[in-house]
Amino acid sequence: AQSVTQPDIHITVSEGASLELRCNYSYGATPYLFWYVQSPGQGLQLLLKYFSGDTLVQGIKGFEAEFKRSQSSFNLRKPSVHWSDAAEYFCAVGISGGGADGLTFGKGTHLIIQP
Amino acid sequence: DVKVTQSSRYLVKRTGEKVFLECVQDMDHENMFWYRQDPGLGLRLIYFSYDVKMKEKGDIPEGYSVSREKKERFSLILESASTNQTSMYLCASSPGGGGANVLTFGAGSRLTVL
Numbered sequence: 001a002q003s004v005t006q007p008d009i010h011i012t013v014s015e016g017a018s019l020e021l022r023c024n025y026s027y028g029a030t031p032y033l034f035w036y037v038q039s040p041g042q043g044l045q046l047l048l049k050y051f052s053g054d055t056l057v058q059g060i061k062g063f064e065a066e067f068k069r070s071q072s073s074f075n076l077r078k079p080s081v082h083w084s085d086a087a088e089y090f091c092a093v094g095i096s097g098g099g100a101d102g103l104t105f106g107k108g109t110h111l112i113i114q115p
Numbered sequence: 116d117v118k119v120t121q122s123s124r125y126l127v128k129r130t131g132e133k134v135f136l137e138c139v140q141d142m143d144h145e146n147m148f149w150y151r152q153d154p155g156l157g158l159r160l161i162y163f164s165y166d167v168k169m170k171e172k173g174d175i176p177e178g179y180s181v182s183r184e185k186k187e188r189f190s191l192i193l194e195s196a197s198t199n200q201t202s203m204y205l206c207a208s209s210p211g212g213g214g215a216n217v218l219t220f221g222a223g224s225r226l227t228v229l
Contacts, residue, residue, distance in 0.1 A: 009155070034217070043119075043205055043220035044158075090157065094216070102148045102173070102207070103218060107157035 002027040002093050006106035013081050014114045021076040021109050023091030032094040033074040034103060035065055039087045047089075050074065061085070086113045118142075119221035121206050127227045134193040136224050138206030145211030147189035148218065149173075149181060152203040161204075164189055165211070196228045 003026045013019050025031055032051050036044040048059025055067040065076045074091060088110050092103040122137040140147065146165050150158040150173075160173030162181040170181050178200060182190045189208075193200055204224045209216035 036220075041223075043222045044207075044218075045220070046217055049217060102146075102150075102160050102163050102209075104160075105150075105158040107155060 002031065002095055002104050004091050004093050004104055004106035006089075006091055006109050008109045009107070010110045010112065012112040012114055015083055016080050019076075019078045019081045019085070019111070021089050021091075021111070023074045023076065023106060024072050025074065025091075025093045026072065027093055027095060029095070030069075033065075033067060034092040034094070035059065035063070035074075035076050036090045036092060036105075037061075037087050038090065038108075044090060047076070081111075081113055083113045083115070086111055119206055119208055119219050121204075121221040121224045123224050124222065125225050125227075127229065128196050129229050130197060132196050132228075134196050134226065134228075136191040136193075136204055136206075136226070138189045138191070138221055139187050140189075140208040140219070141187065142208060142210070142219065143186070144208035144219075145186075146209045146216070147183065148207045148209075149179075149189065149191045150205045150207065151175065152205055152223070158205065161191065193226075196226075198228050200226065201228045202226060 005024045034049045035047040038044045050057050050067045088108045090108045091106045094103045119140045148163040149161040159175050164170045164183040180192045206221040207218040209218045
C-alpha cells in the first residue's frame with residue numbers, strides 16, 4: 001500500500017523568506033502526487049499536482065513542487081512567503097487506476113509565519 | 116464555481132445519539148469520499164463511493180456507515196455516537212475514470228460528542 005511522510009510537523013518561517021516543505025512517498029510505481037492547503041476552519045484546497053511529464057510543477061499562490069523519483073520526494077517550495085500562507089499543508093499520493101479509491105494523505109505540516 | 120457542500124459546519128451531539136452528516140456536490144462527479152481529520156493523524160479515509168448505491172470501506176470504517184441514494188449526495192451516519200468520534204469530518208468528490216483524480220473538498224463538519 002502507498003504511504004506519505006511529512007517529516008516536519010511544524011515549520012516557522014519569517015515573512016518574505018523562502019519555504020520548502022518536505023514530502024516523501026512510498027509506492028512501487030509512478031505515483032500521482034498532490035499538495036493541498038487548509039486554512040483554519042476550512043476544507044482543503046488543491047495547490048498543485050503531478051501526474052507525468054515535467055518534474056517541476058507550478059501551482060496556485062506562487063507555489064511549486066519538484067518530483068524526484070530517485071529520492072521518492074515531492075517537496076513544496078515558495079520563494080517568498082506571505083503572512084496569508086500560514087496554514088496546514090498536506091501532501092497526498094494517488095495510484096494509477098485507483099481514482100475511485102481516493103488519496104492517501106500525509107499527517108500535515110503546520111506553517112507559521114513570523115512578522 | 117464547483118462546490119462540495121456540507122450542510123452542517125458545527126454539531127454537538129450526546130453519546131449514543133444517531134448522527135447524520137450530509138454532503139452534496141454539484142459537479143456530476145462519480146466518486147465521493149468521507150475523511151476524518153484529527154490533529155497529528157492527518158486525514159483518514161472512512162468510506163468512499165464510486166457510484167449510486169455503491170460503497171467501499173476505507174481505512175477506518177468501524178462505527179460508521181454511509182448512504183448514496185443519489186449521485187450528488189453522500190451521507191455519513193454514526194449509528195451510536197461515541198466521544199472518540201469527536202472530530203472534523205471532510206467530504207470530497209472526484210470525477211470518474213482511471214487514474215488518480217483531483218479531490219474537491221467541502222468546508223468540513225466539526226462534530227463534538229459529549
